[in-house]
Amino acid sequence: MKMTFRWYGDDDKVTLDNIRQIPGMVGVVSAIYDIPVGEIWSMEKILELKNKIELKGLTFEVVESVPVHEDIKLGLPTREKYIENYCENIKNLGKAGIKVVCYNFMPVFDWTRSILAYELPDGSNSLAYEKNKVEKMDPRSGELSLPGWDTSYGEGGLGGVLDQYKEMTTEKLWENLTYFLHKIIPIAEKAGVKMAIHPDDPPWSIFGLPRIIVNEASLERVLNIIDSPSNGLTLCSGSLGVACTNNLPQIIRKYGEKIHFAHIRNVNNYEEGSFSEVAHLSSCGSLDIVEILKAYYEVGFDGYLRPDHGRMIWNETGRPGYGLYDRALGATYMNGIWETLIKLGKGDIKND
Numbered sequence: 115m116k117m118t119f120r121w122y123g124d125d126d127k128v129t130l131d132n133i134r135q136i137p138g139m140v141g142v143v144s145a146i147y148d149i150p151v152g153e154i155w156s157m158e159k160i161l162e163l164k165n166k167i168e169l170k171g172l173t174f175e176v177v178e179s180v181p182v183h184e185d186i187k188l189g190l191p192t193r194e195k196y197i198e199n200y201c202e203n204i205k206n207l208g209k210a211g212i213k214v215v216c217y218n219f220m221p222v223f224d225w226t227r228s229i230l231a232y233e234l235p236d237g238s239n240s241l242a243y244e245k246n247k248v249e250k251m252d253p254r255s256g257e258l259s260l261p262g263w264d265t266s267y268g269e270g271g272l273g274g275v276l277d278q279y280k281e282m283t284t285e286k287l288w289e290n291l292t293y294f295l296h297k298i299i300p301i302a303e304k305a306g307v308k309m310a311i312h313p314d315d316p317p318w319s320i321f322g323l324p325r326i327i328v329n330e331a332s333l334e335r336v337l338n339i340i341d342s343p344s345n346g347l348t349l350c351s352g353s354l355g356v357a358c359t360n361n362l363p364q365i366i367r368k369y370g371e372k373i374h375f376a377h378i379r380n381v382n383n384y385e386e387g388s389f390s391e392v393a394h395l396s397s398c399g400s401l402d403i404v405e406i407l408k409a410y411y412e413v414g415f416d417g418y419l420r421p422d423h424g425r426m427i428w429n430e431t432g433r434p435g436y437g438l439y440d441r442a443l444g445a446t447y448m449n450g451i452w453e454t455l456i457k458l459g460k461g462d463i464k465n466d
Contacts, residue, residue: 115410115452117445118143118176118420120436123163127432130170136442138449141173143216143420145180152183152196155203160210176375176418177207178216178348179312182294187221188278189290197294201301208305214374214418215302216348218312219291221279221323222272223253225315225353230434231426232390238425241435243316243356245387253321276321284324288335291326295339302344310346310374311336315353317360318387329357330365337372346372352379352422355401356389362401363409370413378403378448379422391423391435394444404451411455421445 118141119133133139144163146155167174180203183196207215218224228251232242254273295309302309317328326332333347347369354360366373380399381389392399410419424440426432 116140116418118418128438132438134170142167143176143178145177151181154199157206175213177212197297204302205305208307214308216310220314238427240391240425242390287324292339299340299342299345308344308346308374310348312348313350313353317357346374348375349373350377352381363405366409374417376419377422394447407451
């Protein structure tokens with residue numbers, strides 16, 4: 115297992131020097147953030163980022179993410195241009211030594227929450243999703259805007275792209291993903307890049323938009339679209355874990371060899387459809403992080419893992435979900451579990 119940490123570039127309050135001081139941290143997960151969605155990332159930009167990270171003694175082998183243009187998801191004739199550009203990005207990233215590209219196929223909105231600073235009992239705050247609030251929101255009003263969302267909607271703005279999705283069905287979205295994968299996966303194979311689709315977050319329809327990467331059956335379906343070592347998964351415990359029907363250890367054991375990238379975060383599930391993010395410690399939430407990591411260990415997982423969204427603690431301010439302290443605590447907690455699993459497996463720990 116290779117422990118990594120997401121970094122948002124020079125504008126991130128969390129620095130590379132902060133990251134490299136976390137015990138057991140080997141790599142950084144990042145992307146090019148100043149190029150519009152659908153455009154080509156130049157080799158110069160990619161190598162500049164890679165060199166900056168490697169000068170600090172960290173690896174840069176995972177990109178999260180190369181966003182998929184809405185025209186591709188919508189299946190518009192203009193998707194051909196954007197798919198060509200996407201393929202060029204895969205080629206360039208492969209030349210630069212990138213091994214994994216994380217991406218998602220969520221229409222319009224990326225991860226969605228109703229509050230960015232939900233106060234937890236210990237006084238820390240975290241991201242949360244309150245079902246009743248989200249159901250009452252009008253996405254056209256602009257009352258909800260979250261970090262990481264693409265706002266380059268083009269002509270007609272957000273209202274225009276939402277209108278384009280009025281006739282979109284779940285099956286049509288699957289057709290568009292299938293078309294996309296048949297175009298990019300052969301390119302990724304040649305480039306030595308593993309594509310890793312991220313589950314929808316949360317894994318159910320929001321604002322009337324279909325979402326398709328939501329459970330074990332949909333993971334099976336996406337992997338069956340094209341049989342290739344380059345067609346794989348980003349397994350996010352927090353995204354899938356808010357649906358109580360998703361058995362994460364079972365999913366990991368079933369698809370272990372197809373999981374190229376692992377996100378670990380804990381969530382506290384309330385009434386169906388509402389949740390808050392919490393500390394990584396198993397007892398803090400609804401997910402058993404030890405059992406999840408045990409499943410990864412049992413399948414021989416040697417891919418990339420990162421602590422996902424953390425709380426804001428100790429008066430830290432910054433990008434919601436992506437502060438330093440709680441994610442560093444999460445990484446250390448997971449490294450401790452992993453070391454214990456290794457030593458138990460080798461018989462180095464004896465029970466008296």
